[in-house]
Each structure stands twice: as C-alpha cells, then as structure tokens.
Amino acid sequence: MTKMIKNPILKGFNPDPSIVRVEEDYYIATSTFEWFPGVQIHHSKDLVNWRLMTRPLDRLSLLDMKGNPNSGGVWAPCLSYDGDLFYLVYSDVKSWHHTSNVTKDSHNYVTTAKDIMGPWSEPIYLNSSGFDPSLFHDEDGKKWMVNMQNDIRKGKNPFAGILLQEFSLTEKKLVGPVKNIFEGTELGVTEAPHLYKRNDYYYLMTAEGGTSWEHAVTMARSKNIWGPYEVDPQNPMLTSANNPKLELQKAGHASLVETQNGEFYITHLCGRPLRPEMKCNLGRETSIQKVYWSEDGWLRLVGGGNEPKVEVPAPDLPEHSFERLRCKNDFDHTEFNIHLNTLRIPPDESWFSLTDRRGHIRLRGQESLSSLHRQSLVARRQQAFRCEAETCIEFEPEHFQQMAGLVCFYDTNDYIYLRISRNEELGKTLAIHHMNSGELDEPLDEEINIEGWSKVYLRVNVFNQSIEFSYSDDAVKWYKIDKVFEAAQLSDEHNKLGFTGSFIGICVQDLSGMKKHADFDYFTYFELDE
CATH class of the missing domain: 2.115.10.20 (Glycosyl hydrolase domain; family 43)
Incomplete structure (x- = not known):
C-alpha cells in the first residue's frame, strides 16, 4: 500500500x-x-x-x-x-x-x-x-x-x-x-x-x-x-x-x-x-x-x-518520525520553549525572566493589549480546532490598572482576555475583556470576587466554534464562566485586515508604568481529538 x-x-x-x-x-x-x-x-x-x-x-x-x-x-x-x-x-x-x-x-x-x-x-x-x-x-x-x-x-x-x-x-x-x-x-x-x-x-x-x-x-x-x-x-x-x-x-x-x-x-x-x-x-x-x-x-x-x-x-524515502514535544511548559528550565512567541519585541530582562523565581516565568507588566510597542505577552499558536490551555498565576494587583491572565489573541483589535485585577470595593477580582473589531466590551454582569486567593488557575477550552473559560483556586474544582465566545472571531475573515491566526497565551499589563509582575507556574496546551 x-x-x-x-x-x-x-x-x-x-x-x-x-x-x-x-x-x-x-x-x-x-x-x-x-x-x-x-x-x-x-x-x-x-x-x-x-x-x-x-x-x-x-x-x-x-x-x-x-x-x-x-x-x-x-x-x-x-x-x-x-x-x-x-x-x-x-x-x-x-x-x-x-x-x-x-x-x-x-x-x-x-x-x-x-x-x-x-x-x-x-x-x-x-x-x-x-x-x-x-x-x-x-x-x-x-x-x-x-x-x-x-x-x-x-x-x-x-x-x-x-x-x-x-x-x-x-x-x-x-x-x-x-x-x-x-x-x-x-x-x-x-x-x-x-x-x-x-x-x-x-x-x-x-x-x-x-x-x-x-x-x-x-x-x-x-x-x-x-x-x-x-x-x-x-x-x-x-x-x-x-x-x-x-x-x-x-x-x-x-x-x-x-x-x-x-x-x-x-x-x-x-x-x-x-x-x-x-x-x-x-x-x-x-x-x-x-x-x-x-x-x-x-x-x-x-x-x-x-x-x-x-x-x-509520500515519496520513496525511509520513514523518519520525531518525538512529540511536551505540551506542558513548567518553566523549570531557562531555555525558552520553541513553540512560545512574544509580540513584536524579544523577551528581555526588563520584562521577562525564567530565573527570578525558580520553576516560574515572571512577566513584568508593560503596555495594554492594544499596544503596538511594548507588550508583556507570551503565546503559542492554536494548531487544532479542539484544544485546551491552562495556567497558574500568582499576582497581587494594587489597583485596577494592573492586570494579568490568560488570553485568546488574534491581534490588538480582536482578543478575549480572562484577567485578574483589583476592584476598589471587591478587592482582587476576575473579569473578561473582550475586544471585537476594535470595540472593547466587558461581557460579565459583574466582576468575580477572588480576594484571598494566593494562586489562581485559569483554563480555556476551544471546541471548534466555541471558546469557554473556567477558573479555580486549587486546580481540582473548576468554575465555568457562563459566557461562550465565538472562535471564528479570531480569524482573518472576521478581522478583514489581517494575515495571522489564533494564539493562546499569558500576559501582564501595568498601565501605571510601575511594572508590577506576575509569576506563572506553568502554561499547558493540549490538542484534543478532532
């Protein structure tokens, strides 16, 4: 055959x-x-x-x-x-x-x-x-x-x-x-x-x-x-x-x-x-x-x-398979995983470190997800229609201009961002920033109170057309966010001014300019059977 x-x-x-x-x-x-x-x-x-x-x-x-x-x-x-x-x-x-x-x-x-x-x-x-x-x-x-x-x-x-x-x-x-x-x-x-x-x-x-x-x-x-x-x-x-x-x-x-x-x-x-x-x-x-x-x-x-x-x-050549690369980035090594990318700028010590805290990647907040200049964003390609990505974050924001989280990203005009920040009344909170064709929406009725959580686990599941987020304080019991987003938004056809594709990543912003950092214990990406 x-x-x-x-x-x-x-x-x-x-x-x-x-x-x-x-x-x-x-x-x-x-x-x-x-x-x-x-x-x-x-x-x-x-x-x-x-x-x-x-x-x-x-x-x-x-x-x-x-x-x-x-x-x-x-x-x-x-x-x-x-x-x-x-x-x-x-x-x-x-x-x-x-x-x-x-x-x-x-x-x-x-x-x-x-x-x-x-x-x-x-x-x-x-x-x-x-x-x-x-x-x-x-x-x-x-x-x-x-x-x-x-x-x-x-x-x-x-x-x-x-x-x-x-x-x-x-x-x-x-x-x-x-x-x-x-x-x-x-x-x-x-x-x-x-x-x-x-x-x-x-x-x-x-x-x-x-x-x-x-x-x-x-x-x-x-x-x-x-x-x-x-x-x-x-x-x-x-x-x-x-x-x-x-x-x-x-x-x-x-x-x-x-x-x-x-x-x-x-x-x-x-x-x-x-x-x-x-x-x-x-x-x-x-x-x-x-x-x-x-x-x-x-x-x-x-x-x-x-x-x-x-x-x-196939050509008449001997088969030569490769070992499947690990999907889990546990950040126990100082080598940057070849599947991870940064946006426009290289990872340097001013905002990125694999050595400041052993077993973690530390990102220092820079500009917003709308910036074309200095973003603290590390992401990888989505390469399957059905996949799951997860991370664990330690982050103590001091005010609402400091954010960190998990993002599904096409470009600065189209992304869906599950982020940790601080609310003056509730304390540490979770919310979603949804940028759709350059228009920002906050689709949750109210921010989710996570005050006192030292670690926050965030997960995203992409099931063909749908993008679904969930969160946890122990990685055992997960709470699903009711709002479901359209995967088709993160495409050239929706954007009409792009040539790339959907990425999933981790990021930090500090719009005050104080470079507040977040520590990420791991970042996993698994492809599900299509």
Whole structure:
C-alpha cells in the first residue's frame, strides 16, 4: 500500500511556505508577521513527519518590529542553499493597508548561515520596492532576486509585476539593471515569485488571485531569465477557487522541491475554515502536493486536476518520525520553549525572566493589549480546532490598572482576555475583556470576587466554534464562566485586515508604568481529538 501524506503538514498559522532540500534534509520556512522570533523553519527527512527546528530572526539587529502594524513584520521569507551557505530572504513590513494603491513600506533583507541552526549573519539590506523577495542561484554561479513591485498611483495596478535584479554577495547588495519580467495574468494580485531552472527553461512560479478564497498558483517560463515569459496554457496549476466544498481552501503561494530520488513536490499555503462560518481561525497553514513534469514541460498535480488534495502519495524515502514535544511548559528550565512567541519585541530582562523565581516565568507588566510597542505577552499558536490551555498565576494587583491572565489573541483589535485585577470595593477580582473589531466590551454582569486567593488557575477550552473559560483556586474544582465566545472571531475573515491566526497565551499589563509582575507556574496546551 502506498504511504500517504496527510495535509496540512504544518498546522496552524504557518503560511507562505518556502521549501528547500539539502542532501537528505528538507526545510520549510514560513511567515511569522508581528510575532517574535521571526520565521519558523520546520525540518523533515521524509516529507511526512515535520518538527519545528529553529527560528532564525531572534535578535533585534535582524528584526526590530516595535511599532509595526498588526499583520506587519515578516512576510513571505525565502530559504535557499547554494552548496555552501543557507540564504534567508525576508520582508519587514512597516506599514500596509488592505485598500489598493496605498503605500506598503516593505524593507527586504538577506541573512546567511553555514548551518541551518545558525549563527545567522547580520542582515544585508536589499530594496524596498515590494514584498515577497526570493533568491535564485543559477547554474553559472550568479544569484538573482525577484520580488513583487508595489504601485500606489491612481489607476495603476498596485501589484505591478515581478522585478528581477542580480545580487552580489561579495558587494553585499543588488547590482545591475532592474527589470519587470512578468506583469501577471488576468487572475491579478501577482506576488510570491520563485525562479527555478529545468532543462532549457527558467520557470517563474507566482501566487495570484489574492491570499484568500481566489488564491492560485501560476506558472510561466522563458529560455531567457529576463523573459519574455509564456504562461502555462492550463493556468492556474493549483487553486481552490470556485469549490467551497474542498477541505483545503485558499490554495496558493507555492514553492517547488525535488527529492534525492527525482520526485517533485510543491508546498503551498491553505486554510481550513470553520463551517458554516467559513472563517479560518487556525490561520493560513501549509500543505504539500505531489507533482510531475508533463511531456510539454509544465508542472501538473499527480492524480490530475488543479485542486489541492488532503491525502498525497509520500515519496520513496525511509520513514523518519520525531518525538512529540511536551505540551506542558513548567518553566523549570531557562531555555525558552520553541513553540512560545512574544509580540513584536524579544523577551528581555526588563520584562521577562525564567530565573527570578525558580520553576516560574515572571512577566513584568508593560503596555495594554492594544499596544503596538511594548507588550508583556507570551503565546503559542492554536494548531487544532479542539484544544485546551491552562495556567497558574500568582499576582497581587494594587489597583485596577494592573492586570494579568490568560488570553485568546488574534491581534490588538480582536482578543478575549480572562484577567485578574483589583476592584476598589471587591478587592482582587476576575473579569473578561473582550475586544471585537476594535470595540472593547466587558461581557460579565459583574466582576468575580477572588480576594484571598494566593494562586489562581485559569483554563480555556476551544471546541471548534466555541471558546469557554473556567477558573479555580486549587486546580481540582473548576468554575465555568457562563459566557461562550465565538472562535471564528479570531480569524482573518472576521478581522478583514489581517494575515495571522489564533494564539493562546499569558500576559501582564501595568498601565501605571510601575511594572508590577506576575509569576506563572506553568502554561499547558493540549490538542484534543478532532
């Protein structure tokens, strides 16, 4: 029986996959937007089993996102290898808006490393003409960068085509002429370029149709890297458009890899919506499809058609599984769990410590959950439709401006926050702050009195469409909060101005500026059977 790959291979917010093979190892780099560290790199040896291996943009000199807008930051990294060095090309988007013909400030950089685990070099600035930069290493040793071009002029196509320019590693800059080599097809929104060479042709793979329901993969080719490029007569070669029944929606933004045995696969972006809401609270994920080259030299899906398949034949490679990482962060070690993230800023001693109190993580309160600058928030991706997260907090707020708790977070405009604070009449209390499309609501009729509780246990359960909170003073007897929230709120579709997904995390705020701290004994995340 043929072994199959089950999609998606990278669940939860892991979009814009860039895949590369180095001998027997496969690596996929994905976008992280405003979450720190920047870029997730997963590793596999069989294309079936994957593990999160490293996150290279882990210092401010490589990525400084303080003040970046929601869904700004790292867009569409490209990971490549030239036989000597790994190259990671990425955008740091400082401003953007969904509306066409509005400026997007996207600065593009490259960093290199001898080893995938680093250390990664100081970044080389490339350009700011558009996002989705990608590096191609030609057979003659030349290196070429492609990126989409943004045009803000009235009446112009804001996705103005794909720019090509040579990159010189010795000079540490782009050199020579710049040319628009591909203006796209009638699908529009041409972005996410990758160049490949096969036989006598240069192949240009792009994403078109926008990164939502009309997303698609377009192929074009030319015998000259400068073009002109002819479009695949059966374009698009991959899409979910016009078939809402497909489990994998939003198929597009792909990259190509060849196995050591001569088999070909593409990794691509996808989304799995909650139904009937058609909202993807897990964000945009990564799937894989087996492909082949047709007799006339075009890329085609194995099994026919151009729609993504949930099950795909695995390559002829030995199985290589990984030990499942522990879901409980007990903070007994000083190493930061690879699945945990901070928002825009790195964890530093001014607000974060794994050593101040042994067996705990100590967070010092900074700005509010609406801040684009300094938040004391540690969170992880929600990667299953049904999951449970829990924490234990020791926190003694002195007034109502000091808060700590457990949060389900999409961005500063959409979150559901079960928080501890202080009420002048009741003392220490629990309440919920619900931010919905930028409007703050406190849905409980009254705050819950927890005066005298030295430890407060908080839990959230996500059951497909519903988010339910509970609390306890001993982790044995739990009290459920009656109000149920909609998981679909924490999605791109609800937000309409985002590209990320739902996170669950722990956080502290001190709006007085006194940096009141809270100690968290553990933070667990378990996925339930779907």
